[in-house]
Amino acid sequence: MHPLLPHITDHLTDIFGSLGYFIPEVYLGLLFLVVMITDVLFGKKSTSLCRTVACAGLLVVLFKDLQQVGITLNAQHFIFSNMLLLSPAAVWFKLVIDLLAFILLLYFTWDKKLASHKKGLSDLYTITIASIFGLHLMVMAVNLLSIYLAIEMVSIASYLMVAYRSENAFSTEAGLKYVLFGAASSAIMLYGISLLYGFGGSLDIVLQSTVTELLKVNPLSSFFAILLILVGIGFKLSFVPVHFWVPDVYQGAPTPVTAYLSTLPKIAAFALLVNFLPPFILLGKGTGFDLGILLSVAGIISMIAGNFAAVMQSNVKRMLAYSSIGHTGFALMAVVTFNQQGLSALTYYLLVYALANIGALVLATYFSNVADAEDMDGYKGLGLKYPVAAVCFTIIMISLTGLPVSAGFTGKVFVFSAVYGIYQQTHSIWLMLLMATGALTTVVSLFYYIKIPLNLFLKRAENQDIVYVKSYNSVILAVIISFALILLGVFPDFVLKYL
Incomplete structure (x- = not known):
């Protein structure tokens, strides 16, 4: 008798028992098939129909996410033979991702250059739904195999999205650069996984036996393997030194795709990092290698x-690309606390940063549509022509900087509070350096974020014959996001009490 046959019943029981905790992902899989079939049946003219189906389906997925809040209140659940972990933090990360994804699905057709694609955008909606499925897996992955598969699923979808405008040479170049950097980081990560599997004897990182086996290995070897895996996760987070792809890819990709890349994969990667680190923090205490120091250096x-x-950039998308690297470093401050307060601060900070960044890129699309403005100089004098959009842009820049009374300010206060609480217990010089660097770079960020309202309101346009073009959708979304950023800044408990 084959040695695996007696275990088939147990594995099937585990799979069917796990499906009850995997409902949002099941719906996402079905939604992917429905959107793809809709595209096949109706062809190039199916963009609006695919968009409607995708948005409606994502609302259903959001509802299923909310239902999972109740089943994780008192317990977390390992599913599919410990491949995935459904925890309260995972559910909230999924809610944030799906909410932002819904906004992005609406936003895709508002970009004039992307909407003019001769193939239509039906394929883009299909790819995005597949990517969201991968993001869900990233949020829950706690096994080296599931971690790798989830990251690759998101990466492949991201490559396709970046190069979607294949007729545009700049977009194609950005896609090629992204693929090359992504392939390199994937190979490095896979090598690290193979080493860690060889040292620990298991792909399951939550097993105590894995950590016990790693303690028997030369500490330098085991932490070299962990470092290689962090390269793969860091590629999605875009922290230094795996950040080189960000400026060119963000600038070359269609602006809605840039909004996607700068928010959703980054949030999922932070969730993955939070799941990945705990076993190896214990390993570090036993071997003398401190992952907190490594992440602190990367954050600084x-x-x-x-x-x-970012201060030296004139192109708006390129400036936001470099600023996103800075925000990643700031968010790492919350990660190195390794406690619940830090996790709550991280979730809140990522939510308000993502909202503000999407709002900024929506308005970048708006001004590109109405005035063909790509660089900051192109914004000169537009504040009086388009006052509502300009005021919203100013509010969003204030939030990204972290000035009162915006949600960005509140988010930074929560992160500083979490780090300072740990600093009072440990008096770690690295935590002090993190806080000092965070404060300094917040001041520095004012110098480039302020350029946008400065050009909008205080500088005169060289070309005064700008024709007013109506584009209500972008402005309405910008107003909603601006209002939300102020509301969450004044009343953060609307969100924080649930985290």
Whole structure:
């Protein structure tokens, strides 16, 4: 008798028992098939129909996410033979991802250059739904195999999205660069996984036996393997030194795709990092290698490199690309606390950052549509022509900077509070350096974020014959996001009490 046959019943029982905790992902899989079939049946003219189906389906997925809040209140659930972990944090990360994904699905057709694609956008909606499925897996992955598969699923979808405008040479170049960097980081990560599997004897990182086996290995070897895996996760987070792809890809990709890349994969990667680190924190205490120091150094360098590079940019998307590296470094401050307060601060910060960043890119699309403005100089004098959009842009820039009374300010206060609470217990010089760097780079960020309202309101346009073009959708979304950023800044408990 084959040695696996007696275990088939147990495995099938585990799979069917796990499906009850996997309902949102089942719906996403079905939604992917429905959108793809809709595209096949109706062809190039199915963009609006695919968009409607995708948005309606994602609302159903959001409802299923909310239902999972109740089943994770008192317990977390390992599913599919410990491949995935459904925890309260995972559910909230999924809710944030799906909410932002719904906004992005609406936003895709508002970009004039992307909407003019001769193939239509039906394929893009199909790819995005598949990517969201991968993001859900990233949020829950706690096995080295599921981690790798989830990251690759999101990466492949992202490559297709970046190069979607294949007739545009700049977009194609950005897609090629993204693929090359992604393939390299994937190979490095896979090598790290193979080493860790060889050292620990298991792909399951939550098993105590895995950590016990790793303690028997030379500490330098085991942490070299962990470092290689962090390269793959860091590629999605875009912290230094795996950030080189960000400026060119963000600038070359269609603006809605840039909004996607700068928010959803980054949120999922932070969730993955939070799941990946705990076993190896214990390993570090036993071997003398401190992952907190490693992440602190990455956070400090990312904040400095991202913010100072952003000061020198004139293209709006490129400036936001470098600033996103700085925000990643700041968010790493919350990760290195390794406690519940830090996790709550991280979730809140990522939500308000993602909202503000999407709002900024929506308005970048708006001004590109109405005035063909790609660089900051093109914004000169537009504040009086388009006052509502300009005021919203200013509010969003204030939130991204972290000034009162915006949600960005509140998010930074929560992160600083979490780090300072740990600093009072440990008096770690690295935590002090993180807080000092975070404060310094917040001031530096004001110098490049303020350029946009400065050009909108205080500088005169060289060309005064700008024709007013109506584009209500982008402005309405920008108003909603601006209002939400102020509301969450004044009343953060609307969100924080649930985290």
